[in-house]
Amino acid sequence: MKQYRYLDLIGKTDERFIKEVLDIHDSERRSITMSKKRIVAVAVAAALVLALGVSAVAAYLRGLNTVEKYISDREESIRLPESFATVAAQDIGTEIEPEDDEAFNPGDARATGVIVSRDSxxxxxxxxASDAGLDDYDYPDYFDGKFQSGKFGMTADVDGEEVLFGYTGNTPMVSCEDGIMTLVMHFSAYLPEGVDAINVEIGEFGYTSYDNPPDKEHVAVSDKVYSFSIPVDESDMVVPVNSVNEAECDGVKFTAAVDSLGLHFYPQLEISEENNETVREIFDTNKIGIKMKDGTEMKGLFYDTSVPHVLAGGFMGAGETYFSFETLVDVEEIESISLGDAVFKFE
Amino acid sequence: MEDAKIVELYFARDELAVSATREKYGRLLYSLAERILGEKQDAEECLDDTLLALWNAIPPEKPESLKAYSCKTVRNLSFGRLSRNLAKKRAANSGVPLDELEASLSDGLSQARFSDAEFGIVLNSFLGKLRPTARAVFLKRYFFFDTVPEIARDLCMKDERVKSLLFRTKKKFIGFISEKGEDKQ
Incomplete structure (x- = not known):
């Protein structure tokens, strides 16, 4: 076979396609259009960045208003089991193969795995991030080592064309060792039909400063911004099936919905005047816990990433009738969940 | 000079057509030839061969885009020359990693048994299904041998997005070809 056979055969490309590519060089209009898209994407993202984490997810849930509405939206009937239902772990998630053999150099970013459904x-x-100079900084005592991004934006690729889409969620940092930062992204997002990648820009890592209370501000330790794409294969999209369970503990109604993605667990506690103090006590003293099969425990699920395989995010939902939190866990590995003194075995 | 005017000169068998083509597209054509052949002298000779080929082909050919037609001609001639050079065991000093690009294409394509003509039909069918940006990235890399930074600059993208898009488009291409190969059997 001739050497470079396939490269040679690319020469059979139809002239109209070649002309199209050549015309790109001659045209400035396209670059302006692409830049505008990026500017709009950043503006939209900036608005969402401000709401990332606590308030963004709370806003999402605020629309649900009541537990009953949440249940009806999910079209699930409430079960009243003695313990939480079993959630079979599914072989879900796609490991992302490296796109090339290049070394993972300073300034590079990559997605290593993805689980995607139509709406999340x-x-x-x-x-x-070894190029970001994160070690060479005089951090305040309250800094917990978990960097937050000050710049974030996402667009979707649909057959190579860049499009905007709505999203809300957050990107908690799991670890930062020897300059290699590991993050998890979890977003509610309606991905456009035909999506084949999500393009991400993230950077200006730093921390939230409380030096001027009551104001909080993001202090960027680095101005580096990183870009990468998350490939999406629509044939791999999972269809979440939720199981919903209700229980009661110390006068607090407790509804837990476990997403069959296997990673979502969000108990929701309905707060009333009668149980307000109880709930507040639970909330304040972190009496919510998850015990994993390997013996590790996580108490107080608000951004506690001390347990390596359990990624936590916390939020106050609605603020009026209930609060809830969301935890990204490997459901297979949960042994029990505790709420105050009540312990629920997870089978 | 407008392309249409230059083509008229070819049809009128006026040799000004050749000099007009060289003046307008010589640098582009030379650049593409040099990327493939890696040698300035080879590239210069290939450019001369291209201009002669155009003179011989037009008429009866009447290209809609002289620029695109010329690029296709110089590319095909360059690969012909490259093939002869390799047969004479002359090393290819191409600045483009041809071996790597060929390997990345052939990895996955080798199972599909197509004649050269059939491959061309399938290739263009695939390219026709792509959106313009994906098509541009694919051709800029595999037809024109632009580097990733060059593609990123021309299309106002980040390098990472170009790499990612290239990877995905190439995967789709391999999948498409394989599917067509199965249909053929």
Missing amino acids: FYATVEIN
Whole structure:
């Protein structure tokens, strides 16, 4: 076979396609259009960045208003089991193969795994932030080592064309070792039909400063911004099936919905005047816990990433009738969940 | 000079057509030839061969885009020359990683048994299904041998997005070809 056979055969490309590519060089209009898209994407993202984490997810849930509405929206009937239902772990999630053999250099970022449904996605991300100078900074005592991004934006690729889409969620950092930062992205997002990648820009890592109370501000330790794409294969999209369970503990109604993606667990506690103090006590003293099969325990689920395989995010939902929190866990590995003194075995 | 005017000169068998083509597209054509052949002298000779080929082909050919037609001609001639050079065991000093690009294409394509003509039909069928940006990235890399940074600059994208899009488009291409190969059997 002739050497470079396939490269040679690319020469059979129809002239109209070649002309199209050549015309790109001659045209400035396209670059302006693409830049505008990016500017709009950043503006939209900036608005969402401000709402990332606590308030963004709370806003999402605020629309649900009541537990009953939440249940009806999910079209699930409430079961009243003695313990939480079993959630069979599914072989879900796609490991992302490296796109080339290049080394993972400073400034590079990549997604290593993704789980995606039509209205949400999770991805694990690595960033080689050894170029960001994160070690050379005098951090305040209250800094817990978990960097937050000050710049964030996403667009979708649909057959190579960049499109905007709505999203809300957050990107908690799991670890930062030797300059390699590991993050999890979890977003509610309606991905456009035909999506084949999600393009992400993230950076200006730093921390939230409380030096001027009551104001909080993001202090960027680095101005580096990292870009990467998360490939999406629509044939791999999972269709979440939720199981919903209700229980009661110390006068607090407790509804837990476990997403069959296997990673979502969000108990919701309905707060009333009568149980307000009880709930507040639970909330304040972190009497919510998850015990994993390997013996590790997580108490107080608000951004506690001390347990390596359990990724936590916390939020106050609605603020009026209930609060809830969301935890990204490997459901297979949960042994029990505790709420105050009540312990529920997870089978 | 407008392309239409230059083509008229070819049809009128006026040799000004050749010099007009060289003046307008010589640098582009030379650049593409040099990327493939890696040698300035080879590239210069290939450019001369291209201009002669155009003179011989037009008429009866009447290209809609002289620029695109010329690029296709110089590319095909360059690969012909490259093939002869390799047969004479002359090393290819191409600045483009041809081996790597060929390997990345052939990995996955080798199972599909197509004649050269059939491959061309399938290739263009695939390219026709792509959106313009994906098509541009694919052709800029595999037809024109632009580097990733060059593609990113021309299309106002980040390098990472170009790489990602290239990877996905290439995967789709391999899948498409394989599917067509199965249909053929």
